Amino acid sequence: MSKPKSSETGSSESVSILFEIKFFFTSVRTTIFLLFAIAIGAILGTVIPQGESLDRIAIFGNPFLFRLAVIIDLNNVFRSWWFVSLLSLLTLNIFGCLFQRIPLLLKEYHSENTKMSFLLRFSSPLGTSELKDQLLNFGRSIMGSSAEIAESSGTVTCKWNKQKIHLLGFPLIHVGIIVILLGGLLGGLWGYKGHALIREGDTTDKFTLIPTQETQTLPFSITVDDFTLLKYPTGEPKEFRSDVRLSQNGKDIQSGSIRVNHPLTYEGISLFQADYRVIGVKTVKLSFKLSDGALEEKSVDPRQQIDIPGSQSKLKIRSLDPGTVAKGPGIQVSVVGQTREPESSSMYEKDTRPMAVDGTEIRFIGFTPMYATGLQIGYDPGVYVVWLGCSLLVLGFILTLFTNLQRLLIEIKAHEGTSIVVVSGRSRKLRREFRDSIERGLARLAELKRQNHHNQ
Amino acid sequence: MTNVEINTYLAFGYLGWIIVYLITYVSLKDRSRLSRIFWTALLVLWFVHTGSIALRWAESYWMGIGHAPLSNLYESLVFFSWSVALGLIVVWKKFGEDLVPLFGAPIVFLILASTFLIDPNIRPLIPALQSNWLVAHVFTCFLGYAGFAVSFVAAILLLVSRASANIASVLPDKRLLDEIVYRSILIGFPLLTLGIITGAAWAEHAWGSYWSWDPKETWSLITWLVYAGFLHARLSRGWSGRRTALLSVIGFCAVMFTYFGVNYLPGLHSYF
Numbered sequence: 001m002s003k004p005k006s007s008e009t010g011s012s013e014s015v016s017i018l019f020e021i022k023f024f025f026t027s028v029r030t031t032i033f034l035l036f037a038i039a040i041g042a043i044l045g046t047v048i049p050q051g052e053s054l055d056r057i058a059i060f061g062n063p064f065l066f067r068l069a070v071i072i073d074l075n076n077v078f079r080s081w082w083f084v085s086l087l088s089l090l091t092l093n094i095f096g097c098l099f100q101r102i103p104l105l106l107k108e109y110h111s112e113n114t115k116m117s118f119l120l121r122f123s124s125p126l127g128t129s130e131l132k133d134q135l136l137n138f139g140r141s142i143m144g145s146s147a148e149i150a151e152s153s154g155t156v157t158c159k160w161n162k163q164k165i166h167l168l169g170f171p172l173i174h175v176g177i178i179v180i181l182l183g184g185l186l187g188g189l190w191g192y193k194g195h196a197l198i199r200e201g202d203t204t205d206k207f208t209l210i211p212t213q214e215t216q217t218l219p220f221s222i223t224v225d226d227f228t229l230l231k232y233p234t235g236e237p238k239e240f241r242s243d244v245r246l247s248q249n250g251k252d253i254q255s256g257s258i259r260v261n262h263p264l265t266y267e268g269i270s271l272f273q274a275d276y277r278v279i280g281v282k283t284v285k286l287s288f289k290l291s292d293g294a295l296e297e298k299s300v301d302p303r304q305q306i307d308i309p310g311s312q313s314k315l316k317i318r319s320l321d322p323g324t325v326a327k328g329p330g331i332q333v334s335v336v337g338q339t340r341e342p343e344s345s346s347m348y349e350k351d352t353r354p355m356a357v358d359g360t361e362i363r364f365i366g367f368t369p370m371y372a373t374g375l376q377i378g379y380d381p382g383v384y385v386v387w388l389g390c391s392l393l394v395l396g397f398i399l400t401l402f403t404n405l406q407r408l409l410i411e412i413k414a415h416e417g418t419s420i421v422v423v424s425g426r427s428r429k430l431r432r433e434f435r436d437s438i439e440r441g442l443a444r445l446a447e448l449k450r451q452n453h454h455n456q
Numbered sequence: 457m458t459n460v461e462i463n464t465y466l467a468f469g470y471l472g473w474i475i476v477y478l479i480t481y482v483s484l485k486d487r488s489r490l491s492r493i494f495w496t497a498l499l500v501l502w503f504v505h506t507g508s509i510a511l512r513w514a515e516s517y518w519m520g521i522g523h524a525p526l527s528n529l530y531e532s533l534v535f536f537s538w539s540v541a542l543g544l545i546v547v548w549k550k551f552g553e554d555l556v557p558l559f560g561a562p563i564v565f566l567i568l569a570s571t572f573l574i575d576p577n578i579r580p581l582i583p584a585l586q587s588n589w590l591v592a593h594v595f596t597c598f599l600g601y602a603g604f605a606v607s608f609v610a611a612i613l614l615l616v617s618r619a620s621a622n623i624a625s626v627l628p629d630k631r632l633l634d635e636i637v638y639r640s641i642l643i644g645f646p647l648l649t650l651g652i653i654t655g656a657a658w659a660e661h662a663w664g665s666y667w668s669w670d671p672k673e674t675w676s677l678i679t680w681l682v683y684a685g686f687l688h689a690r691l692s693r694g695w696s697g698r699r700t701a702l703l704s705v706i707g708f709c710a711v712m713f714t715y716f717g718v719n720y721l722p723g724l725h726s727y728f
Contacts, residue, residue, distance in 0.1 A: 028692035032685050039681040046671040046721055078669045193665060232580040239583055260583035261661045272664040378664030386666060390653045397646045
């Protein structure tokens, strides 16, 4: 659609401005400009660290640049006024283009717009009905379907239409994009993201919002019954899993496991396994070999004083070395007893000699860390809208790329003992190939002679 | 023989193919049989390439850490060069033009050769990467990149052709090159769209956020916007020739930045 000169739009100023605005929103030039503007804005948002205070960004030592950076929210580009405006303009522009083009697509769909892209004329000595059969076969082989045949006052008209659904592709793609943007808006306005670090065995209903770091409360409590960490033989993490129970007002409402890529969702709020921390020692495993040879293995709470079997003394674990030396992990213990001086010692996993207390040999076998699981908490009311938009977009692409609207019209009329055949066609994509295949096919029908009229 | 060894021979195979084809192309008068021979040779190289990727997949299972070979820099480079080779083969078949594959093959070689500098070991997948969305995402993104790479090669040839009439006489017809620039983006763009969507689905499952504007996600969007601009410029505004070729080159620069450049920016995607 070309822009008429201002002298043609009428004398009133307001009409002209309205027209300019309408033109802006229905023009593909605007689209291209907006696409590139958003791209450049997004580049800014990647090279400037986002979410950090502007003071920390070195180049803003220059006060003018600093003021500029503040005005354009350079450290929060993707929620800045100008970026959101660009996205809104793009949405309006897509709407405008759709409104303008959909009536034309509807007309084409209902075959009201039968402007063909090429026209070929032939003459043939054969009669109309003989020709009709040959041409119907030809048409069916090209178009893959039967024709709509109409006969009136000696002229036979055969019409083929193929894959009109192709026209749905363009609107679907663009409606899909609008829906995606809307979904993003919904999520941006009403969604939130947070993080909670919960120790094994603990229950909490609080979490920290990202990025503001405020504390928020969930409508339910999370209890972490167990956290499991599995590693590959090479030491890299294989799986982290939290077994949780959700409860409301003291009643359990849902339980399950949360693993990376397998979140748990309740009433739209999703819990994701993000990471974990080691925040202490859960149990320490010791082995006790008594003087009579009996062997006992015990998993002990590192905070308690432990009775040493076969002895009156007690052992307390002071600290645990997770493995800073070649002997592997180890514990530092103190032994107290009624009949002895307090004694401190260390035991390592790879020690060959045990610690001996009153005839009992004690060995340190291993320990289980106390984990705190890092859960990411998310609520996004727009996410299903976004997936709907994506589906529309993908469907639109499939229709646009894999279907093609084609029309073929063959008219046969009798004229002074011969027949005149007029063939016209239209193809939305691959026009030349369509026309070539028609011309080639018709050339093979020996009884047709091509007429080159000057007005063809 | 391991997949890494095959890849090494393969890289030199592609290089040899380029050099021999170039020499014979320039020296011989009758090129019709030449085309057939080198077409077959390229197909053979590509099949070996496919085999090497399949072998790596199998090897990971033999090691007990089975996963699709798309999870680290080494594997993505091998897959990227495979996709570009595939793109060149498809363009050769559809357009019957052998110079685009000839000038595009160095890209295949360079990408594959760059793997010599990267750790080639098969590693187990960390939890975040254990997802079918990962496979779909990496697969579609790189096929999209391959389309853009082929477009880039044709665009460069077109721009060079326009710059010098001498060179233009040995290069393919400008309209054909223009058509290749456009058609390969027409294939790459939906694939990139699928790639972004599957990436968002994966992010949603793993971290609860289908879009967090991290540099990699944002740059893939920037790339998408540039090519969307290209398509609108071509289809609605009738741009062609020099302007669209330039857009194709800019788009490919965005692709390269999305793939490699973002690793130098702060963010989440730096697995590599």
